[in-house]
Amino acid sequence: MSEMTYAEAKAAALRQVLEEDERVTLIGSSFFGLSPFRRLTDSLPAEYPTRVYKIPIAELGACGCGVGAAMAGLRPIVDISTASFIFEAWPQVVNEAPHVHYMSGGRARAPVVFHVLHGLRGGGAAQHSHSPQSMLWNTPGLEIVLPASPADVKGLLISSVRSDNPTVFLDQPVLFGMRGEVPEGDAAIPLGKAEVKRAGKDVTVVATSAAVQQCLKIAAALAGEGIDVEVVDPRTLVPFDAETIYASVGKTGRLVIVDETHQSCGVASEIAARVAEEAFDALRGPIRRVCTEDVPIPFAPVLETAISPNEEKIIRAIKLAVGAA
Amino acid sequence: MSEMTYAEAKAAALRQVLEEDERVTLIGSSFFGLSPFRRLTDSLPAEYPTRVYKIPIAELGACGCGVGAAMAGLRPIVDISTASFIFEAWPQVVNEAPHVHYMSGGRARAPVVFHVLHGLRGGGAAQHSHSPQSMLWNTPGLEIVLPASPADVKGLLISSVRSDNPTVFLDQPVLFGMRGEVPEGDAAIPLGKAEVKRAGKDVTVVATSAAVQQCLKIAAALAGEGIDVEVVDPRTLVPFDAETIYASVGKTGRLVIVDETHQSCGVASEIAARVAEEAFDALRGPIRRVCTEDVPIPFAPVLETAISPNEEKIIRAIKLAVGAA
Amino acid sequence: MLPDVSAERLVAIGRRMLLIRRFEERLITLFQDKVFVGHYHVYIGQEATGVPAIAQLRPDDFLFSTHRNHGHNLARGVDPKMLLAEILGRVGGMSRGKAGTLHLSDPQRGIFHTSAVVGGSMPLATGAALAGKQLGKQQVSVCLFGDGALEEGAAYEAMNLASLWKVPIIFICENNCLEAREDIPGAWHTTCLTTQRLIDIAAALGHSTAAIDGGDVGAMWSAMSQALDRVRGGEGPCFIEAATIRWPGNFGLWPELPMGLTNLAWVWGAGEGPAAYEGWFREQDPLLRYLRELQAAGIADRDTILAWDEAVRKEVDAAAQFALGSPSPEPAEARRHVFVEAGR
Amino acid sequence: MLPDVSAERLVAIGRRMLLIRRFEERLITLFQDKVFVGHYHVYIGQEATGVPAIAQLRPDDFLFSTHRNHGHNLARGVDPKMLLAEILGRVGGMSRGKAGTLHLSDPQRGIFHTSAVVGGSMPLATGAALAGKQLGKQQVSVCLFGDGALEEGAAYEAMNLASLWKVPIIFICENNCLEAREDIPGAWHTTCLTTQRLIDIAAALGHSTAAIDGGDVGAMWSAMSQALDRVRGGEGPCFIEAATIRWPGNFGLWPELPMGLTNLAWVWGAGEGPAAYEGWFREQDPLLRYLRELQAAGIADRDTILAWDEAVRKEVDAAAQFALGSPSPEPAEARRHVFVEAGR
């Protein structure tokens, strides 16, 4: 174990996969967007001059190249940076990559990773603030990875690159500076294993990506008020570890879901629907969702906060769930 | 009232809006795809030579032109035909059109209609069979219309074109040949009003698009077995008439949702989540979803049927819901 | 003009073209008999483009096609039996009936995945070329598409990337917009591109270009062999525009056989045909054109050609028998192969 | 070269260019003072392109911009007070703080919506041009964008559609890839386009084209007036490539002021500046270049120019005072205007 930032753990994972497999090829390489942490990977093009490709502003072309290169034997990671621009590549991401293995009857594969930075960023406004994970979840054939800690970003990024399937790797830049313990050596974390990030008995909070850390803080605070919150992080949406969530709801009987996608047909909708279908009898009250409201993202910080899954809304939902409101 | 096919009602609506408002402009005009019903609108380019534009295979460009033309004073209907190809236009549909009014602080508007034919078509395979409505529902700022009968297609198409907001109009070609009563004259149906298509007391079935007709047939059959099914058709996802659904569930206590989008983060997920949140106390058992399974669409008819929300699955879900299975 | 290659290769090209023709004709009759569903696209009239281009590839090169992919698959040597079974949605197909006509593939022959999205294959092919460059085995990626692809933005992004990275790719645009009935050069009936010289666009994006008569086997052969030399030498992308005259049976998505089955007597000027299509079968049909060239060069006489036809028809019969005899897949097949399960 | 227009118009152009310069400089200092969030792009160094182009539009013409939109808005006459308030996210902004720097708009001036998606505005502008044609009032749509836009497929689709429908549109590519420090023609440092003559692409798609020095007000003026005649006459789209030398403060997304505020003494050769940027302020800066031309033509002397500057600075002060005094919007503002509610 050693302590490091989320950004350092992510950079370490990138270097590890580049070292261990020379098929790993970077198509674009702004893994930290424009944050100061970009210094951690600034030298990758110089370190791997034949394995890092600079891309024009052509997301559709770049993602398509990633899929094509993957089919032909490479392990490309395509970096789109701001998640909103994966929409430019939508035909390749949702209508090519996920169909390669299936349409070939299991003979071809497309082990490509699409990397994006998702979510509210402070001043991103309507066109630079997307969290496309729920649209992606509606697309069978894509793996979807949402790390929420330094250990997770390292372990999940390694597994994403090793996976034989097309994988979308989304992280929230607010996590970059977070510090935490990361195991040494091959720290791979298998895709499809949720983690109970905090055990509790009164209410299950399923949170994803940066919301996990936000909910852990809130849980710590609410412990002082006698509310014992269990925080479950699915870590990957596909494969999805529903069992861990059902088990938690089986224990608490209460469910709050906190996620940054827009509410309608969002990630929280799917988790709520599954629980209402498969674990209904365990529920002792309504399922509550705390999401980004169904509003385009406004620029002014006060407006952005107003429509986001903010602390106030999360606390209210938890208190309503446990009957303390 | 007069009886006509769904296709005839749709064609009548198109002619009505073209007649009543000369700003209505067609960008592309394959409203019936390649079905034989295309003869109903084949002559539109000749009838309105200055108001019908032929488009190249450039969905992104065409949809963007629709948004731009709408902002500048026209009422364009952009026809994409096969819904899968709205993905080519995704940046304009989900990241421009819905933001015009909001980002302008209410000063600009984009009254464009995007028209697509959605769903399983028999042999469409993975790339020609999409139902993108749930991804669209995750995009605030778009109205979403899903007609399910001759009267609805006429009334909703007229209202979609009259609406000052960007609207995605999706229909399922299997409905084209269906016959039904259509009111004469201005038959507009306001967006945002669900319709109870069949009243019943044992179980609420919320169905959308072609699944509405499928469920009405099943309901008629199950009546013979003593199961009284209420079929509710939301007709538009945005605006969404949740009250009618809550009222129905309040009466029956049982909910089955039948919809053609893929299951995860699909339309059924959102409806299930809302009910589990807002009408939980009325529920007497798990909410059941019957959707397209989370699998790319296979070509062979037997495989397509296997993963679709087919009759067998719908009946099983209803029987499980009412405890008759 | 015949390509400057051995008689064996010339014969192989002709037989392959004939196989495609008979395969597609059979397919049309099977569709008319309602043996399979969906819409489909046949390669009749474009045999002289795909066959000489694909014949020159190495076994480990990569090939990308479109919705109009049957001919490319056959040219690459894919088994007609499995191909037909797949088009019919049978479990004996290469993809066990999951792909159908639009997504035929044969990864062992470098046909990993076929996109039926217009323009969709161009970024994919560029990426495969990147792999070809990166893996160091001088593999080339060849991408065939219609004129319609250049209406999609994806085409430009791919062409720019290919040029920027100097990857070993050959883009072949099969421009089938020259109507057989109104074959005025420059009259692009079905395309909505405003340019009339498609190669100008590719040239502006840094490609080495060639515009050829796509009905002429020799022209295609030499354009392709030059392009292959160039791209294997690491000099960056090539773009070939092959203008093919539109086969009169190409009625949108559901082809028909307005002249019936191709009558090989038309090669030697005998045989009647519908007067409306005289231009086609007397002059434009690229298969007949090539067979006439072989005959004129003394490489194949009438009997030889008829013997080829008999062999080809037998092959197609066998394919049809295999495909029709192959059952529909079991429903459970639908849930397999969503993800690679091994090694997870 | 000065445009061949009245002295009043020449003066108006100079003052507008100066307003943009002082506005953007103030904005940079406000950002450094952490008065607003996000990333932003300023128009310094491109004033000689946008101002003479936009000055020739009719009030009812349509204008489309990009992420780098402040200068275009000011050139169009948008109120600097509301513009700045919007960039700062205040309720006094045109969009009540919802849009910020990336999405400035002023529908009454034909700026309906600004896309900050690279290439995104080109289809929108083409559609507006279609409306211009259809509504019969000879309205023209003008679309300004960076060289990067031509890396996106959207650009090609829009250019092809514009040409196909012959709509009244002028595409103006502000190619700011000529580095001030390494101003070798053809050395495209920030772009990844493989072509070096962007107009070749537009020409291949049927546009009437012009490539000009975007630092020369007169060149831009006449290219634009010719283009306007052509498109208003219904002759189809024009494409102008304006090559502008990259302002040395344009460091990616967060600009800096490496030379401090522009010192107008540089117009008449006086005043010191950092040696590293001599090339910029002695020769390349388009604002200084134009002011020197005005001076040489006897249209404005040193005192006149300084008086303009004082007036412009006052206007910018007033804008800053207004914007800083405007409160943040109420949270409930976030839920307004998702949909047009009236008339439903």
Ligand SMILES: Cc1ncc(C[n+]2csc(CCOP(=O)(O)OP(=O)(O)O)c2C)c(N)n1
């Ligand atoms: C993105 C997209 N839009 C529309 C279609 C429907 N479509 C299938 S084939 C075709 C025509 C293609 O023309 P071209 O590329 O010239 O090929 P051809 O059929 O002439 O060989 C169209 C529009 C599609 N497959 N993909």
Ligand SMILES: Cc1ncc(C[n+]2csc(CCOP(=O)(O)OP(=O)(O)O)c2C)c(N)n1
């Ligand atoms: C589709 C898309 N991809 C990426 C970005 C991020 N981005 C913002 S500005 C910019 C550079 C644009 O270059 P250019 O168009 O030449 O304009 P310039 O900034 O040079 O004026 C990029 C890549 C974006 N806004 N949109």
Ligand SMILES: [Mg+2]
């Ligand atoms: Mg074609």
Ligand SMILES: [Mg+2]
């Ligand atoms: Mg630029």
